[in-house]
Amino acid sequence: MGAYIIRRLLLIFPTLLGILIINFTLVQFVPGGPVEQILAQIEGEGDVFEAFSGGSREVGTNNDGSYAGARGLPDDFIKELEKEFGFDKPPVERFLNMLWDYMRFDFGESYFRSISVVDLVLEKMPVSITLGLWSTLLAYLVSIPLGIKKAVRDGSDFDTWTSGIIILAYAIPGFLFAILLLVLFAGGSYYQIFPLRGLTSENFENLSLIGKMKDYLWHITLPVLASSISGFATLTLLTKNSFLDEIQKQYVITARSKGLKEKEILYGHVFRNAMLIVIAGFPAVFIGVFFGGSLIIETIFSLDGLGRMGFEAAVARDYPVIFGTLFVFGLIGLTVGILSDLMYVFIDPRIDFEGREG
Numbered sequence: 001m002g003a004y005i006i007r008r009l010l011l012i013f014p015t016l017l018g019i020l021i022i023n024f025t026l027v028q029f030v031p032g033g034p035v036e037q038i039l040a041q042i043e044g045e046g047d048v049f050e051a052f053s054g055g056s057r058e059v060g061t062n063n064d065g066s067y068a069g070a071r072g073l074p075d076d077f078i079k080e081l082e083k084e085f086g087f088d089k090p091p092v093e094r095f096l097n098m099l100w101d102y103m104r105f106d107f108g109e110s111y112f113r114s115i116s117v118v119d120l121v122l123e124k125m126p127v128s129i130t131l132g133l134w135s136t137l138l139a140y141l142v143s144i145p146l147g148i149k150k151a152v153r154d155g156s157d158f159d160t161w162t163s164g165i166i167i168l169a170y171a172i173p174g175f176l177f178a179i180l181l182l183v184l185f186a187g188g189s190y191y192q193i194f195p196l197r198g199l200t201s202e203n204f205e206n207l208s209l210i211g212k213m214k215d216y217l218w219h220i221t222l223p224v225l226a227s228s229i230s231g232f233a234t235l236t237l238l239t240k241n242s243f244l245d246e247i248q249k250q251y252v253i254t255a256r257s258k259g260l261k262e263k264e265i266l267y268g269h270v271f272r273n274a275m276l277i278v279i280a281g282f283p284a285v286f287i288g289v290f291f292g293g294s295l296i297i298e299t300i301f302s303l304d305g306l307g308r309m310g311f312e313a314a315v316a317r318d319y320p321v322i323f324g325t326l327f328v329f330g331l332i333g334l335t336v337g338i339l340s341d342l343m344y345v346f347i348d349p350r351i352d353f354e355g356r357e358g
Contacts (some may be wrong), residue, residue, distance in 0.1 A: 027322075198303070255269060
């Protein structure tokens with residue numbers, strides 16, 4: 001197992017390198033960079049991307065490499081902007097400098113927020129982790145009892161219509177369900193039970209401890225429901241299939257022949273074995289919810305987390321934040337993948353990843 005872990009750890013570096021190379025290369029061909037953003041603000045055009053929606057202002061670069069929106073501005077000023085953002089150097093040199101900084105976990109400073117990328121990520125991360133953690137816990141609380149009941153009543157009417165509901169829930173896009181929740185329960189056309197945006201109320205600091213807990217749960221309810229709607233489908237079917245596989249094994253038949261009650265067999269023997277793969281997959285489920293729904297859900301519910309920050313950085317072409325976020329997300333995803341494998345082995349020592357690779 002030790003050799004397997006070392007190999008997985010060594011694979012992190014080329015994987016992160018590949019992610020950075022692909023995204024850095026793509027960025028070089030995307031118009032509307034930081035310099036163009038500054039030029040658009042100076043000329044009073046507001047946002048450089050207005051040109052893509054029908055505005056008359058030109059963006060990007062001319063054939064000679066000059067900026068199309070720099071008419072009337074001194075060349076020295078343009079060169080100073082390029083130097084400030086590091087664009088006075090060739091792309092290869094900029095990429096190598098970025099790699100050297102990232103190896104020292106120096107992600108630089110945001111172009112437009114005057115704050116280091118590390119501080120920005122640490123500031124936004126609790127919101128995304130909270131959303132991902134609560135969504136994962138809710139998915140487990142719903143999926144495990146439902147999956148067990150579906151396994152026990154396999155082939156019944158209950159199993160059939162719950163499978164239909166699960167498939168429907170899995171097919172509904174998270175953003176569409178989020179909008180539906182807002183319309184129904186957040187002051188849309190029907191009820192105003194939950195707040196429309198944010199993670200806490202304006203008077204949160206003045207509330208008592210119990211009041212803060214209630215206010216927090218009140219705000220987090222709709223985002224958690226929206227982000228977990230499709231996640232519990234796979235987990236429910238995984239639980240059901242795992243239980244069905246265990247129920248058909250010889251030790252269950254032997255236990256029944258000894259006269260043990262069905263509940264005693266189910267929760268005393270089957271449950272422990274069937275739940276191994278479900279529990280061991282917790283890190284993977286969490287990271288899937290964390291990455292999959294953070295951008296859309298945080299944007300719709302105005303939650304100031306990593307997903308929304310990454311989206312705003314992409315729109316503003318805030319390259320240090322974009323690449324820093326990609327690096328952190330990639331590192332977290334790869335690390336959690338290793339932890340997930342370790343948890344499988346810890347829960348079920350019969351699993352041997354090295355033997356499978358051989």
